[in-house]
Amino acid sequence: MLEARGVTVRFGGLVAVDRLDLEVPDTGIFALVGPNGAGKTTLINALSRVCSIASGSVRVNGTDVLELLPHQVVSAGVARSFQRAELFPTLTVLENLLVGLHSEMTTGLEGALMTPSTRRQEKAARVRAERLLRELNLWELRDFSPADLPYGHQKLLDVARALISEPKLLLLDEPFAGLTEAETPRLLACIAGAGRRCAVLMIEHHFELLEGIAERVTVMNFGRKIAEGSPSGVRRDPEVLRCYLGTGRHGQAETAAC
Amino acid sequence: MPRYAVTVPVVIIAAVLPLVLQLIGERQVYWLFVVSEFFVFAIVAISLDLLMGRTGQISLGHSGFVAVGAYTAAILNARFGVDLLGGAFAGGSLAAIASLFLGVPATRLRGHYLGIVTLGFGIAVDQIALKWDALTGGDQGLHLHRPTLLGLDVGTPVLMYYVALIALIVATLLVWSLTRTRLGRAFAAVKDSEIAAAAMGVPVASTKVVAFVCSAFLAGAAGGIYAFLAGFVAPEDFGIDSSLLFFAMVVIGGMGSIPGAIGGAIIVDAIKNAAATVSGLSLAILGGMIVLVVLFFPGGLKALLRRHAAKRTTLDRTRNATVPLDA
Amino acid sequence: MTQYLLQISLAGLAQGSLYALTALGLVVIYNASTVVNFAHGAMGMAATYVAYVLISQLHVPVPLAFVGAIAAAFILGAVVQALLLERLNGAPILTQVVVTLGLFMFLEGVLGLAFGYNPRPMAPPIAIAPVTVAGLVLRPQDIVQLALLVALGVALAALFGATKLGLGMRAITENTYAARLMGIPVGRVLGTAWGLGVLLAAVAAILAAPTTSVTPNMMDTIVVYGFIAAILGGFGSLVGAVVGGLILGVIVNMIDAFLAPELAMSIVFGLLVLVLYVRPDGLFGRKAVQKV
Ligand SMILES: Nc1ncnc2c1ncn2[C@@H]1O[C@H](COP(=O)(O)OP(=O)(O)O)[C@@H](O)[C@H]1O
Numbered sequence: 001m002l003e004a005r006g007v008t009v010r011f012g013g014l015v016a017v018d019r020l021d022l023e024v025p026d027t028g029i030f031a032l033v034g035p036n037g038a039g040k041t042t043l044i045n046a047l048s049r050v051c052s053i054a055s056g057s058v059r060v061n062g063t064d065v066l067e068l069l070p071h072q073v074v075s076a077g078v079a080r081s082f083q084r085a086e087l088f089p090t091l092t093v094l095e096n097l098l099v100g101l102h103s104e105m106t107t108g109l110e111g112a113l114m115t116p117s118t119r120r121q122e123k124a125a126r127v128r129a130e131r132l133l134r135e136l137n138l139w140e141l142r143d144f145s146p147a148d149l150p151y152g153h154q155k156l157l158d159v160a161r162a163l164i165s166e167p168k169l170l171l172l173d174e175p176f177a178g179l180t181e182a183e184t185p186r187l188l189a190c191i192a193g194a195g196r197r198c199a200v201l202m203i204e205h206h207f208e209l210l211e212g213i214a215e216r217v218t219v220m221n222f223g224r225k226i227a228e229g230s231p232s233g234v235r236r237d238p239e240v241l242r243c244y245l246g247t248g249r250h251g252q253a254e255t256a257a258c
Numbered sequence: 259m260p261r262y263a264v265t266v267p268v269v270i271i272a273a274v275l276p277l278v279l280q281l282i283g284e285r286q287v288y289w290l291f292v293v294s295e296f297f298v299f300a301i302v303a304i305s306l307d308l309l310m311g312r313t314g315q316i317s318l319g320h321s322g323f324v325a326v327g328a329y330t331a332a333i334l335n336a337r338f339g340v341d342l343l344g345g346a347f348a349g350g351s352l353a354a355i356a357s358l359f360l361g362v363p364a365t366r367l368r369g370h371y372l373g374i375v376t377l378g379f380g381i382a383v384d385q386i387a388l389k390w391d392a393l394t395g396g397d398q399g400l401h402l403h404r405p406t407l408l409g410l411d412v413g414t415p416v417l418m419y420y421v422a423l424i425a426l427i428v429a430t431l432l433v434w435s436l437t438r439t440r441l442g443r444a445f446a447a448v449k450d451s452e453i454a455a456a457a458m459g460v461p462v463a464s465t466k467v468v469a470f471v472c473s474a475f476l477a478g479a480a481g482g483i484y485a486f487l488a489g490f491v492a493p494e495d496f497g498i499d500s501s502l503l504f505f506a507m508v509v510i511g512g513m514g515s516i517p518g519a520i521g522g523a524i525i526v527d528a529i530k531n532a533a534a535t536v537s538g539l540s541l542a543i544l545g546g547m548i549v550l551v552v553l554f555f556p557g558g559l560k561a562l563l564r565r566h567a568a569k570r571t572t573l574d575r576t577r578n579a580t581v582p583l584d585a
Numbered sequence: 586m587t588q589y590l591l592q593i594s595l596a597g598l599a600q601g602s603l604y605a606l607t608a609l610g611l612v613v614i615y616n617a618s619t620v621v622n623f624a625h626g627a628m629g630m631a632a633t634y635v636a637y638v639l640i641s642q643l644h645v646p647v648p649l650a651f652v653g654a655i656a657a658a659f660i661l662g663a664v665v666q667a668l669l670l671e672r673l674n675g676a677p678i679l680t681q682v683v684v685t686l687g688l689f690m691f692l693e694g695v696l697g698l699a700f701g702y703n704p705r706p707m708a709p710p711i712a713i714a715p716v717t718v719a720g721l722v723l724r725p726q727d728i729v730q731l732a733l734l735v736a737l738g739v740a741l742a743a744l745f746g747a748t749k750l751g752l753g754m755r756a757i758t759e760n761t762y763a764a765r766l767m768g769i770p771v772g773r774v775l776g777t778a779w780g781l782g783v784l785l786a787a788v789a790a791i792l793a794a795p796t797t798s799v800t801p802n803m804m805d806t807i808v809v810y811g812f813i814a815a816i817l818g819g820f821g822s823l824v825g826a827v828v829g830g831l832i833l834g835v836i837v838n839m840i841d842a843f844l845a846p847e848l849a850m851s852i853v854f855g856l857l858v859l860v861l862y863v864r865p866d867g868l869f870g871r872k873a874v875q876k877v
C-alpha cells in the first residue's frame with residue numbers, strides 16, 4: 001500500500017527525516033515509535049503532504065503522492081489524524097465527521113438552494129456519520145462543539161474523522177496520548193477494526209498497547225530508522241533500549257511537537 | 259430554520275409593522291424607510307459575517323462592494339430601465355467579479371492582507387465613483403426610475419418595505435442553507451484549522467476565495483436593492499465609515515451567527531441614527547463596544563442571549579456530555 | 586524636464602519617508618506579535634494631539650512638546666499591548682486584529698468628540714525658508730524627515746541586531762511558548778515592541794501635521810500608504826518597509842503631478858494588487874513559513 005523510499009525532510013539546517021524507507025502492506029497495523037523529536041510527526045506530515053520533501057519518493061497504491069496537492073491526498077486514499085486533535089470547534093461533532101467526507105461529496109454553491117441532489121448527498125453522508133458515531137458511542141454528543149468535549153473524546157473524534165472517508169492508508173499521530181485508562185479500549189477496538197480493512201500507520205509509544213495489535217514496529221531516532229521488527233523483538237533491541245534510556249521508558253513527555 | 263419559536267414571531271412582527279405604522283400615522287414614510295434601509299444593511303451584515311465569522315477572513319471595504327452593486331443597478335436602471343431584480347442580480351455579479359480579482363492574490367497570503375486590500379478597495383471605489391462622473395454622476399449622484407419588479411410597480415414605501423424584507427429573508431435562507439451543506443462546512447473548517455481542512459480534502463486557498471466571492475455577491479445585491487430603495491445613489495453613502503459600520507455589526511452581534519449579524523445590525527443602526535448629530539459620537543461608542551465585546555463577551559450579542567436561554571438546558575447538556583467512552 | 590522630475594522625486598522621497606516611518610512601526614509590531622495594528626495611524630494621531638495641546642494650550646516649548654508626545658506614544662503602545670493584546674493571548678489573530686480596529690474607531694471618535702473635526706494648525710518644527718541647491722528646491726522639513734527616517738532606521742537595526750531585546754523579539758516570533766519557557770520576559774518584550782512601533786507612527790504623524798493639520802483623521806491616508814509600503818516590503822522586513830515607503834512616496838507624487846491626484850489611492854491600490862499577483866511576498870519579502 002505505502003512505498004516510501006529515501007524520504008528526507010529538512011527544516012533549514014535540521015534534517016528531521018533522513019533517507020527513510022518504509023513499506024506498508026494493504027492491511028494491518030504498523031507502528032512508528034521513537035523518542036521525542038525523532039521525526040515521527042514530520043514523517044506523517046511528509047506522507048500526507050503537509051511538509052514538503054527534500055528528496056525521496058512516496059507511492060500509495062501506485063499513486064505518486066508527491067505529485068498531489070495537500071487537499072488531494074485524501075482522494076488518493078490517505079487520511080490522517082493529528083497529535084493534538086485538530087478539530088473544527090465552529091462545527092458540531094457530527095459536522096466534523098461530515099467534513100471528513102468533503103472530497104466524496106460534490107455540493108458547491110447550489111447548497112444554498114438546497115437542490116434535490118444536495119439533499120440526497122447530505123442525507124447519505126449523515127447516515128454514514130451517524131452510524132460511525134453510534135459505533136463509537138459518540139451519538140449523544142453529535143450536536144456539541146468538539147471544544148466542549150473531554151480530551152479523550154476529542155482524540156476519538158479526530159480518528160473517526162479520518163476513518164469516515166474509508167481510506168486505504170490511515171495515518172494516526174499518537175491517537176492514545178492523553179486518553180484515560182477507561183477511554184483507551186474503545187479507541188483500540190476502533191483502530192483494530194480499521195486495521196482489518198486498510199493499512200494503519202500509527203505513532204505510539206506504549207509497547208504494551210502495540211504487543212497485541214501491531215504487526216511490525218519501526219523505530220526512529222534523529223530522523224533515521226534504527227530498528228524494525230515485531231513489537232516484542234524490537235523492544236529487546238539494544239540500540240532501541242539505548243535511545244530510550246533517559247527519555248523515560250515510554251518517552252511520552254511531548255512538548256515541542258510539529 | 260430551527261427555533262421557529264423565535265423566527266416566526268419576528269417575521270410576523272416585521273410583516274405587520276407597516277400596518278402598525280399606518281395606525282400610528284405619524285411620519286410613517288420616514289419610519290418605513292428607516293426599517294427598510296435596516297433590512298438592506300442586515301443583508302450586508304450577513305454577507306460580511308459569512309466571510310468574517312464563518313471563514314475567518316477580514317474585509318474592511320464591504321461598502322465598496324455595496325457601492326459597486328448600487329452603482330451597477332442605478333446605471334442599468336437609469337440607462338436601460340433594468341428592474342429591481344435584474345439590478346440586484348447584476349450588482350451582485352459585478353461585485354463578485356471585483357472580489358474575484360482582489361481575492362485571488364490576497365487570500366492566498368497571510369490573513370491580514372485581505373483586510374488591507376479590501377480597505378484600499380473601498381477607498382478606490384469611492385474615488386472612482388467621484389471621478390468618473392460621465393458614468394456615475396460624480397458628486398451629483400444618480401437618480402433611478404420608479405422601481406419595478408417583474409413588471410409590477412413597487413414604487414411605494416410600503417411595497418419597497420416588503421421587497422427589502424423578503425430580500426432579507428431570502429438572503430438569510432440562502433446563507434443558512436449554505437452553512438448547513440458541504441461548502442459552508444468547508445468555510446468553517448478553513449477558519450478553524452487550515453491544516454486539518456486540507457487533510458480532509460478542502461482546498462484552502464480556493465475555498466477562501468469562494469467565501470469572499472459569495473460574500474461580495476450578497477453585499478453587491480444588497481447595494482442594488484439599496485439603490486432602488488433610496489431612488490438615488492451618491493458616493494458619500496458608501497465611504498470607509500459605512501464599511502466600519504458593517505464591521506461593527508458583525509463583531510457586536512457575535513461572529514459566525516446569522517441572528518447575531520441581524521441583531522448587531524439593529525444595535526449599530528440604532529446607535530448610528532441616534533448619535534448622527536454629534537460627529538465622532540457613534541464612532542467612539544461603536545469602537546468602545548467592539549473592544550469591550552472582544553475582551554469580555556467574545557460571542558457578542560448572540561452569546562449573551564444564548565447564555566440566558568442556556569441556563570435552563572445546562573443540566574441536560576452536562577448529563578449528556580459525560581457519556582463514558584467505554585459504556 | 587529632468588529638473589522637474591528630480592524635484593518631484595525628491596518631494597516624493599520626503600513624503601515617502603512618512604509612509605516608511607509608518608510602515609516601520611507596523612512591521613516592528615507585526616514581527617513581535619504577528620498582529621497588524623489597524624489602530625496604528627490613530628495612535629500616532631492621538632500622540633499628535635498631545636503635542637498640539639502641549640504647544641498651543643500649555644505653551645510648552647516645541648522641542649519639549651515633541652519629546653512629550655513621543656513619550657506618550659510609547660506609553661500608549663505599551664499600555665494597549667498590556668491591557669488589550671495581552672488579554673487576547675492565544676486568541677485567533679482575527680480577534681486581535683478586530684480589537685485594534687475597535688481601538689482605531691474609538692480613538693478617532695473620542696478625539697473627534699473632544700476637539701471636533703475642524704483642522705487645527707500646527708507650525709512646522711523648523712521655520713527656515715527653503716534653500717535652492719543646483720536648481721533643486723530643498724525644504725528643510727523634507728531634509729528633517731529623511732534624516733529622521735535614516736537615523737531611526739539605523740537605530741532600530743542596531744537595537745534588534747545587537748541587543749537582548751532584539752534577540753527576545755526574534756525568539757518570540759519564532760515560538761512564543763518556547764520563548765516563555767526559556768525565561769524571556771515575553772510581556773515586557775512585546776510591550777516594548779508595541780511602544781516602539783507606535784512611537785514611529787507618532788513621529789510620522791507629528792512630521793505630517795504641518796501639512797495635514799491636526800484632525801482625528803489626519804493619518805487615515807498616510808497609514809493606508811504605510812500598510813501598502815509594508816506589504817510591498819514583504820511585511821516583516823525593516824529594510825523592505827523603508828524602501829517600500831520611499832518608492833511609494835515617489836509613485837504617489839508622480840501620480841499627483843502627471844496623472845490624477847484624486848485617483849492616487851486607486852492607482853496605487855491597483856498597482857498593489859498587480860504586485861501581489863506577480864510577487865506574492867512583496868518586492869523583497871521571503872516566503873512565510875507556516876508551523877504545523
Ligand atoms: N515546522 C517545523 N519547523 C522547524 N522545525 C520543525 C518543524 N516541525 C518539526 N521540527 C523539528 O523536527 C524535529 C522532528 O520533530 P517531530 O517530527 O515533531 O518529532 P516527533 O513527532 O518524533 O516527536 C524536531 O527537532 C522538531 O523541532
Ligand SMILES: [Mg+2]
Pocket residue numbers: 040041042083257258
Ligand atoms: Mg510528534
